[in-house]
Each structure stands twice: as structure tokens, then as C-alpha cells.
Amino acid sequence: MGDHILSWVTFLPLLGAAIILFIPSAAKNAIRWTAVAATAVTLVLGIWVYLQFDRSNPGIQFAERAPWIGAFNIEYFMGIDGLSAPMLILTTLLCFLCIPASWGIEKGVKGYMALFLLLETGMIGVFASLDFFLFYIFWEVMLLPMYFLIGIWGGPRREYAAIKFFLYTLLGSVFMLLAILALYFSHSPHTFDMTRLMLENSYARTFQIYVFLAFFVGFAIKVPVFPFHTWLPDAHVEAPTAVSVILAGILLKMGTYGFLRVNFPMLPQAAVWFALPMAVLGVINIVYGALCAMAQKDLKKLVAYSSISHMGFCLLGFAALTSAGFTGGVLQMFNHGTTTAMLFLLVGVIYDRAHHRDIDGFGGLAVRMPIFAGITSLAFFASLGLPGLSGFISEALCLIGAFPVFPALTIIATLGIVLTAAYFLWTLQRMFLGPLNEKYKDLPEINAREVFTLAPLGIIVIVLGIFPMPVLDLMSASLNQLAAIFHP
Amino acid sequence: MTGYAQLDLAASVGQILPELVATAAFLLAVVVDLVSRRRKEAVCAVVLAGCIAGLVLSLAQLKAGQSLIFAGMAAADPLAAILKAVVFLATGLVALFSLGSPEIRMSGRGEYYSLLLVVAVGACFMASAMNFVMVYLATELVTVTSCILVAHAKDDRRASEAALKYILFGAAASGVMIYGISLLYGATGTLSLTGVSRALVSGQVPGLVAVLGVVFVLAGIGYKIAAVPFHFWCPDVYEGAPTPITAFLSIVPEAAGFGLLIRVYMLGFGERMGQGWAAAASLDWPSLLAVVSALTMTLGNLGALHQTNLKRLMAYSSIAHAGYILMGFVALSKTGLNAMIIYIIVYLFMNLGVFAVLIGLSRRLASDQIASFRGLGGRAKFPAFAMTVFLFSLTGIPPLAGFTGKFYLFAAVIDAKIYWLAIVGALNSVVSLYYYVRIIKAMYIEAGETEGGPIQLPALYTALLVALVVPTVVLGIFWGPLAGMTEASLRFLF
Secondary structure (H helix, E strand, O other): OHHHHHHHHHHHHHHHHHHHHOOOOOOHHHHHHHHHHHHHHHHHHHHHHHHHOOOOOOOOEEEEEEEEEHHHOEEEEEEEOOOHHHHHHHHHHHHHHHHHHOOOOOOOHHHHHHHHHHHHHHHHHHHHEOEHHHHHHHHHHOHHHHHHHHHHHOOOOHHHHHHHHHHHHHHHHHHHHHHHHHHHHHOOOOOOEHHHHHHOOOOOHHHHHHHHHHHHHHHHHHOOOOOOOOHHHHHHHHOOHHHHHHHHHHHHHHHHHHHHHHHHHHOHHHHHHHHHHHHHHHHHHHHHHHHHHHHOOEHHHHHHHHHHHHHHHHHHHHHOOOHHHHHHHHHHHHHHHHHHHHHHHHHHHHHHHHOOOEHHHOOOHHHHOHHHHHHHHHHHHHHHOOOOOHHHHHHHHHHHHHOOOOHHHHHHHHHHHHHHHHHHHHHHHHHHOOOOOHHHOOOOOOOHHHHHHHHHHHHHHHHHHHOOHHHHHHHHHHHHHHHHHHOO | OOOOEEOOHHHHHHHOHHHHHHHHHHHHHHHHHHHOOOHHHHHHHHHHHHHHHHHHHHHHHHHOOOEEEOOOOEEEOHHHHHHHHHHHHHHHHHHHHHHOOOOOOOOOHHHHHHHHHHHHHHHHHHHHEOEHHHHHHHHHHHHHHHHHHHOOOOOOHHHHHHHHHHHHHHHHHHHHHHHHHHHHHHHHOOOEHHHHHHHHHHOOOOHHHHHHHHHHHHHHHHHHHOOOOOOOHHHHHHHHOOHHHHHHHHHHHHHHHHHHHHHHHHHHOEEEEOOEEEEOOOOOHHHHHHHHHHHHHHHHHHHHHOOOEHHHHHHHHHHHHHHHHHHHHHHOOHHHHHHHHHHHHHHHHHHHHHHHHHHHOOOOOOOOEHHHHOOHHHHOHHHHHHHHHHHHHHHOOOOOHHHHHHHHHHHHHHHOOOHHHHHHHHHHHHHHHHHHHHHHHHHHOOOOOOOOOOOOOOHHHHHHHHHHHHHHHHHHHOOHHHHHHHHHHHHHHO
16 A cells, blocks of 8 residues: 555545445435545545655655556656645645534535545645646646535525636636646657656746746636636635635645746746746735735635735745745645634634624624634634744745845735734624624534534644644755755 | 559449448338338438448448549548548437437438438548549538438428528538639649649649639538638527437538548648648648637637527537637647547537437427526436536546547647647637536526426436446546547558
């Protein structure tokens, strides 16, 4: 099994989905527990990968390869390095937590769970594949379940949100396909092997720039980078809770993952050329996202815009093209994945009880729901970058990495941190403090199932805030190697 | 062409076995129609047997080498063989579709099934013609017979209107085509494709005559494949014709038309230039064809966006797909032509699949409107699932066969460095998602009438859908053998 561990991790959820298809629709609990089992075993394998991962090796580990389509030299090529390993583990963890978070779904449980597991396979596949063709297939495979999950199980405007998400991401991915083919035909011999394309640095600069831009559009839509972000508030708000968690926690990271996996190592000259625009876009994301979040009345929309803001730190860190910047960016990807997952889960908790998300419609909830208020405060503080919690370290690393290269932009970016603190604290005040809203004097406290989904994330947020080495260890060798391309 | 061996008359007969068998089956079908008591099933069985025999014999010709038959009137080569196989496969499937279709009238059933075979034979000759007279005759055989099939429902005014439009547009296109042929004949003194090619290459033909001749002939073919600006007949005919015939028209004449395009252009107007080909006449043909391809897919997709009738939507979609397939032609390379053939084959499965769902459910659906699909996901689980697979495949989303086809087409265009066309094609894929998803949305997301309970599909259609879903999925994941076959069928051209 050790030789094919990545295939197991990737396809176990799919196997679970196949089993679910054979369970009668009426046996809802059997379906739910099968989904729990499938994601739990996947998580265990993910942890096994985490433990076995050789932290000193910057190269590809757990590699598997087999020829697939001879005519185009397409291979089944899986493998992970320090960049993909944290993302892969995060994916298995969040997917496992999302199943209990979806326990309340009553309509079409079978379809929901099967699609969710298919989605997990797609996501893990994206992080684990190293053949461009395979990568593209996994990338696209995610779209279909996502469309149905938002479209069928979403909120009132789900039809609009689902198709908007689908059209936007397909637009990005067709450009990515063209860029992949352009790289394939420019490399001699023609290859889709991403590791070999990473070693090739001899493309003409203008060619690099065009291909870079095509990839950038594809990935930027996923992140999403301003001005490609307009699908995000719609999709996040309309999606059911668990799907919002996956969208914000993992799908957004695929964009930033793509920058580091594809754009930077394969097209380094273009990356240098594009570093300043990228930093500017990152700062726009940070400040604009924070300002938008501040203006929201809907709690879920606020969290959605806060994601745009936080992903901007990744862009700013990456644009520095230094080891510190890369490390900060990737750590921010991981930390944002955990904190934003908490935030969306918490929004789901309160929405299930109050059936609305209007921030001003609550008030004084801390009296009725002290545990909920406590966990929410933890997530808010982590998200706004309070020292001692995980968000602080990664954001600080991004800023430290970016400052020597873009001092002015970095100073503007710190403004975003102030704004973030402002909107989170203001929200905390409006929801939990002050006199208790009479309407909610009987609101039940957060239950054990919900605490179960939140507790692991809360622990990670605290532990990584004090001691980030468990994740930093994983990525540093590979990211140092990446930075060496730009600073030999 | 130097590669072709001339066969004498007796040997030639052996090379048209698929066509002969199909013709024999046609005659037998007419007789069975007169004497049999269970006419519908018996005639269909005969036609089906003819198609299967034709398919097997065509596949057997794949490795048979290349020869000119009947004094250079037609060719027997792997390209013709693979397209014949496509034609017979599609015809057989359509014959099966028709069995349960309420639109195929009882009284005329015998002639209906047998005429399918006549079109198939015509299409085979379109795919193998090596002489302009043959090109014209085969095209006319297909057009006229298809027109009878479109008008099959004599009492239906829409069908009559569709048939009239089809024949009028067809007549105009044929007229233009034969005018072009006469120009080429007048200038070169020969009607054989290779003879015209030699004369054009030698430069003895006045430029204007050559350009006009070539353009007019291509216009005639453009009508068959519904390329812009010869596509106007398509939506009305698709909407008015009986649904099985719509399915038939979307594959058989189209595949034959593309075969003819490849053959006429490569052998009749072309000259080999290194790895690629260049048309002899003094015009920038690749750029012209690229513009036609871009316009065809764009207008097709834009036209489809707001259609509410599924058959009309599929008409515009087929125009768009003709545009995609033309992308492969623009590259004029081995990869490009290979991409065309692969696309035609995957298109056969996914497009016929959409129509199979439509026909199979036609007794239970209120109309061909997209609105009548509402809530189908809950009532007819397997057909709705199959429809979803076909529509996503048509959009080109992996891991489905349509993506394989598009992948090959994009690869060909990018290999030829025609980046703008690749970008236009990519944007068009995104646009097409919007209208295909409208059907999926109606089935799964919009609430529909649930009264009437679950819909049970007739067993025949369930089997047909399985037979079409399986290749649509499998060819998206593993298509090595298919690509090997199509590549081998084109090797003789390069």
C-alpha cells in the first residue's frame, strides 16, 4: 500500500461515493455513516502521509507513475512535495469535518454525499497530480459536483450563484488548457510532466509572459484575485454550510497553489516581470476585501469578503519571490483554510437556529450561548491576526517577506489588518454584546456534533499560533528550492 | 496521387462491399415491407442487419490499403473506410431509435427504414468520391433522400415546411457547387480530383477561375456541414423534422460532408508542402477557413443561447460543433485531420445520446420545450443522468469523450500556432456551457410537476442509452485505441 498511498488517498472517497450509490435512498443514516467512514479512512491515510513525509527532501515524494495515453505522452503521475503536502492534509481534514456538518441535510442525502465525496477526490487529485493532463482532469472534475451542490442544496439564489460559479471557473480553466498545450508543444520532447516542465527555463520571454497570463487568469479566478472575484460572494453565500467551508477552505487555495506549482517555477522570467502587478493586486485584495466585509449586513457575506482580503496576503507574500514570502503565503493558505472553515461552520450553527444571518438582528447572544460565543471569538481573533493565534504568524511572515521588496505596498497592506480587526470586533459587539434580543431568549446552545466539527480546527488554530513548526517543517525545503530559482 | 493503385472493374466491385450489402439490404427491405405481417419490426431488422454488415465490412477495409476504383470515380482507402463505419453505425442506431418513436407514422414505416439505407449509401460515396461528378451525384443522393425523410410526417405542416426549406437551400447549394465544378472543368479539362489538383498546381489555370471554382465547390460542401454562412436551413429543418431524422441529419450527412471536405481539399485542390498542405489557388486558405470556423462556432453558440425548443437548440449546437471540427481542418496537419475524425466519432455518441433521451421520453414529455424537462431528475433518474453526461460531454468537460475531442482540436490549432482561433474556441466552450446547463438545471434544480410519478423508459431505450453512455465516458478516460485507429486511417495522406 505504501507505494500507492496517493492513489488510495485520492480514490478512496470515490469508492465511498460508489458504495453510497448502492444504498437505498431511504437509509439516510447508513449513507451518512458511509460518508463518515470514507472521509475518516482518507483522513487517517492523510495523517499517515503527514507522518511519513520526509521533511528534508525538497523533491517529489510518494511518486507513482504509469503510462496512460501513449500518443500524447500522457502519464498517470502522482506525487507530492512540501507545497502540496499541507494542502492535501488540510483537504482530508476539512472533508472529514464537513460530513458531520452536513448532518442536517434531509433532501436528497444520497446525491449530496455522493457528490461531496466525488468533490473530495477531485480536490485531492489536483494537489497530488504531477501530469498536466491529469491535473486538468481533476481540476475540471471538481466543477461538476460543486455546481450541483450549490445549485440543488443552496439558498434562495442558488441557480444564479451556481451557474455564475460554473461559468467563471470554466472560463479560467479553458485558458489554462490552452496554456498547458502551449507549454506541451514548446517543450522538446513534448511532455505533460510537470516536474520536467519546471526544469525548463529557456522559453522566450514574450512567450513566457503570454502563457503566464493565461495561467494567471485561470488561477486568479479561483483565488479570487480582484477583479475576478465577483462570483465568490454569490457562491459562498448561497452554498450550504459544508460546501462554503470547502469553497473557502480548499478551492480558493487551488488558485494560489497553481501560482507556485505552475506559474513561478515554469515561467520564472514572466514571474519576475509580473511580481509588481501581483503585489498590487494582492494589496487591492487585502484592502478592498476588508472594506467590502465591513459594509456587509449578512454575516456569511462578511466572512466571504474576509476570504478575499486574507487571500491577498498570499499574493503579496508570493510577489516578493523570496523564501520568507513563499513560506508566509503557503502558511497563510493553510491557516486561512482552518480559520475560514471555522467561521463558515459557525455561521451555519447560528443560521440553523435563527434562520437568518443579519448581523444587526442578533444582540447579546453571549448570554444565551456562551460556548458558541467563545468559539466564535476564537475564530474571529484568529482571523484578524491576534498574536498567539495562527493567522498572526502567517500574515506577519507575508509582510516580513514583502517589506524589503515592496515597502510602500506593505505599509498599505497593514492598513488591511486594522480594517480586519475593526470589522470583526464590530461584528462581535453587535452579535454577542449588549442586551439580549428578546426573540432569541430560547435559542439553544451549540450542540455536541457542532462542537466536534469545530474543536479540531480550534486546536490547530491555537497550536499553530504558538508553535507553527509542524506545518512550516513540511514546506520549507521545497519552498527554499523554489526561491532559489529567483535568488540563485 | 501516386499512392493510389488503379483497380480494374472486377476488382473494384470487391472494394464497395459495404455499399453493395447496404443496397441489397435496401432492396430486401422493400420486399419485406410488401410481404411481412409485422412490417415495422421486420423492415427494421433487415435495415439493422444491413448496417451491421456495412459496419463490419467497412472496418475490415481499414487496413486494406488504398486504391482507385471504377476508373478513378471513387477511392477505397482507410479514410473512406472509417467514415463509412461512422455512417453505418449512426444509421443503425437511428433505425433502432425510430422503433419506439411516435413521430414515425405507421403507414410509411417500410419506406422510412429503407430510405435510411439509401442516404447511408450516398454518404459512403460522398466520403470516397474521387471525381467531381461522383461528388455531385453522391451529395444529391444524400440531399434528396434526406428531404423525403424530413417530410416523412406528411400531415405535419412543420415537417413539410422543413422539407421545403431543406430542398430549396439544398438546390441552391447544389447549383452553386455544380457551377464551381463546371468552372474547374472548363479550366482544367478534367473532372478527376487528382487531375484538377495537378492542373491547379501547375499554374495554368487563371487565378480568378481557380478561386471561384474552389470557393463554389466548398460552398456546396459548407451547406452539408452547416458552416456559416450556409447554415440558415439548419434550425428550421431540425425543429420540423421527426426527431429520429433530426438525429440522423446531425451525424450522417455531416460526417460525410467533412470526409468530402478533407478529400476534395487535400486531393483536389491541394499540394503537399512539407509537413502540411497548401491549396494550389492563390488565396490564403487557412486564414479564410479559420474565419469561417470562428464565425460558425460563434454564431452557432450565440444562436443557441436563447432557444427554448430543445431540437432548435441542438440545431444551433450542431452548427457550433461544425465550427469546432473545422478548427482541426484549419490546421491542415495530420494532428488536425486526426482531431476532426476523433471529434466526429465522439460527437456521434454524445449527440445521438441527447436525441435518444428525447425520443425515448417523447411519449411522456409534453413537448420539445426545455421547460418540459423540469423535475425530470427525480422522475426519470437514468435518462436524466444520461442526458447530463451527454450535455457535459458536448460542453467538453473532462473526463468525458467530448473533452477528448476538444483536446485534440485545441492541440492541433496550438501546434499550428493559430492562437487566436484557439482562444475563440475556448471562449465558445464557455458560452456553450450556459445553454447546455439550462437543460440540466431544468432537470435537477427547477421544481417540476411530479404528478404522474416516475417515468419508466422502454427497455430498448434504456439499452440504447447504456450503449451510448458507456463510450461517452470510456473515451474520455481511455481513448488510445481509438486514436491509434484514426491516426492509421490518415497515414496515407502524409
